[in-house]
Amino acid sequence: MSTIPSEEVLFHPSSGSDWNGRVFEWNHDIYRAIGPCYVDVLAKLLHEGVLRKLTEQGLLIQTEVTPLHLDGYPMVVKHRRLPFVSYAAEWSATMMKDVALLLIDLERELVPFGLSNHDVNPWNVLFDWTKPIFVDLGAIMPLETDTIWPATKRNAFWPAYDQFCQLILYPLYLMSWGHARIARSLLNDYKGVLKAEFLKLSPHAPCRHQTALPQLGRSVARRAAQMAQRFLPQTVRSVVKTRLLRERIAAPGPKPDIASRLRFLDRCRQEVESIKLEPSDRYWSDYYNAFHGGQVPPFNETPEWTVKNHNVFKILRALGPQTILDMGSNTGWYSQLAATNGNQVVAFDTDETCVDQLYYRARTNNLAVLPLVMDFRSPSPGAGPCNNWLLPATERLQCDMVLALAVVHHLVSKRYLTFGQIAQTLSMFAKRRVLVEFMPPEDQYVRDWRTREFDWYTTDNFLSSLKQHFSRLQILESYPSPRKLILCER
Numbered sequence: 001m002s003t004i005p006s007e008e009v010l011f012h013p014s015s016g017s018d019w020n021g022r023v024f025e026w027n028h029d030i031y032r033a034i035g036p037c038y039v040d041v042l043a044k045l046l047h048e049g050v051l052r053k054l055t056e057q058g059l060l061i062q063t064e065v066t067p068l069h070l071d072g073y074p075m076v077v078k079h080r081r082l083p084f085v086s087y088a089a090e091w092s093a094t095m096m097k098d099v100a101l102l103l104i105d106l107e108r109e110l111v112p113f114g115l116s117n118h119d120v121n122p123w124n125v126l127f128d129w130t131k132p133i134f135v136d137l138g139a140i141m142p143l144e145t146d147t148i149w150p151a152t153k154r155n156a157f158w159p160a161y162d163q164f165c166q167l168i169l170y171p172l173y174l175m176s177w178g179h180a181r182i183a184r185s186l187l188n189d190y191k192g193v194l195k196a197e198f199l200k201l202s203p204h205a206p207c208r209h210q211t212a213l214p215q216l217g218r219s220v221a222r223r224a225a226q227m228a229q230r231f232l233p234q235t236v237r238s239v240v241k242t243r244l245l246r247e248r249i250a251a252p253g254p255k256p257d258i259a260s261r262l263r264f265l266d267r268c269r270q271e272v273e274s275i276k277l278e279p280s281d282r283y284w285s286d287y288y289n290a291f292h293g294g295q296v297p298p299f300n301e302t303p304e305w306t307v308k309n310h311n312v313f314k315i316l317r318a319l320g321p322q323t324i325l326d327m328g329s330n331t332g333w334y335s336q337l338a339a340t341n342g343n344q345v346v347a348f349d350t351d352e353t354c355v356d357q358l359y360y361r362a363r364t365n366n367l368a369v370l371p372l373v374m375d376f377r378s379p380s381p382g383a384g385p386c387n388n389w390l391l392p393a394t395e396r397l398q399c400d401m402v403l404a405l406a407v408v409h410h411l412v413s414k415r416y417l418t419f420g421q422i423a424q425t426l427s428m429f430a431k432r433r434v435l436v437e438f439m440p441p442e443d444q445y446v447r448d449w450r451t452r453e454f455d456w457y458t459t460d461n462f463l464s465s466l467k468q469h470f471s472r473l474q475i476l477e478s479y480p481s482p483r484k485l486i487l488c489e490r
């Protein structure tokens with residue numbers, strides 16, 4: 001058994017008070033130092049084959065016991081490292097729905113072993129491109145454990161169910177009701193969406209009456225809800241059903257057996273599956289159709305390709321960056337082109353519908369693309385004490401090459417950014433290179449908005465801002481003329 005020198009270990013700031021196990025980085029790998037109180041649980045997980053089953057099913061991050069030793073910890077396990085870390089406020093509605101289903105499926109697998117996932121905080125879920133995976137081994141504990149949820153907050157069927165509602169289910173409902181921005185803002189708060197907020201935001205009036213339910217006798221409330229259910233649309237019915245379940249759960253009774261826990265989870269799954277996700281904003285999602293005469297170009301070189309398509313592809317082929325960050329990706333034609341070409345891609349856009357569409361396509365075609373909802377003007381900041389529990393996007397999403405195609409003019413005209421701010425932001429995300437498209441003042445779209453206040457919007461000024469961060473610039477043709485692609489290298 002070799003000992004890891006303590007001074008070489010970097011503990012993750014957010015696992016500081018996790019007595020079951022603390023995550024740390026060592027030699028560029030991710031490990032978890034197992035606390036003394038978790039050794040028996042880990043032994044059960046290993047002995048009964050739970051760990052193997054969960055990892056094989058892709059529900060839990062691949063984990064292996066190591067022969068390593070770290071002072072103060074009886075065991076050390078190693079986790080597979082996922083390429084990029086993303087957080088709930090950056091996920092599209094479909095991504096959130098997939099996370100909800102993952103957590104329910106994981107819980108379902110734990111039930112027969114008398115175990116439960118006691119911490120369903122979405123920061124315990126990461127995306128392996130388009131596949132969500134649970135990464136906090138230490139959250140898996142015996143059902144009866146009372147270390148995380150006090151009896152008053154614990155749901156007998158699934159102790160972390162309240163947390164699941166506040167941080168996953170309610171935000172998902174809000175997204176489905178067209179309140180994605182509210183859901184995202186509240187997801188930045190550690191409590192997520194409180195039940196009272198959820199009920200107030202519900203578009204379905206009958207749900208609002210539920211806030212008065214605690215004052216009514218339980219049986220009257222239940223009867224009223226049952227009556228209401230008969231006349232309500234499916235979405236509302238499921239909200240009321242949740243309430244009914246919760247009423248039942250609150251009632252004292254015998255400990256639930258395996259079958260009733262599984263039934264509870266089946267109902268949770270049905271409820272999540274029934275949540276319909278409508279596109280929130282169609283404005284940008286038709287961009288490729290509109291721009292390419294109603295056709296989305298294929299990903300293999302064809303005569304239909306524009307000079308922009310050809311030049312971007314040529315650059316990707318010639319330089320072979322391992323990782324690419326596609327900023328303002330829209331529905332991600334270039335992200336998909338890059339992934340098809342073997343590159344690993346993180347893509348972001350402000351448009352929810354576009355991100356959802358890219359997620360759907362990448363998931364269907366099993367592409368190495370991680371689509372996120374984010375604004376170039378305000379990339380996700382760090383959060384938590386010392387701002388380091390959640391890391392800022394500029395640290396998490398740095399890539400070998402940044403693509404910023406057909407976005408600069410939007411950032412100037414709609415977000416009021418200067419060339420200096422744009423060049424600096426591009427540089428913060430790029431490990432090595434940036435491929436940025438520039439619409440010169442003569443471009444027809446630029447002519448439409450460029451007033452005297454934007455006199456400084458010239459090609460020369462943009463190039464000099466880029467030169468502050470990159471030593472070599474190469475200019476290529478783009479489409480439609482006179483747009484240019486500028487390849488910037490450090």
Ligand SMILES: C[S@@+](CC[C@H](N)C(=O)[O-])C[C@H]1O[C@@H](n2cnc3c(N)ncnc32)[C@H](O)[C@@H]1O
Pocket residue numbers: 284287327328329330331333334348349350351354374375376377404405406407410411415
């Ligand atoms: C013209 S499309 C370009 C799509 C793609 N990059 C291309 O070249 O084909 C511009 C995209 O930028 C996105 N966008 C605009 N402002 C943004 C911002 N501040 N942050 C992130 N994306 C933005 C829009 O939502 C839109 O999808």
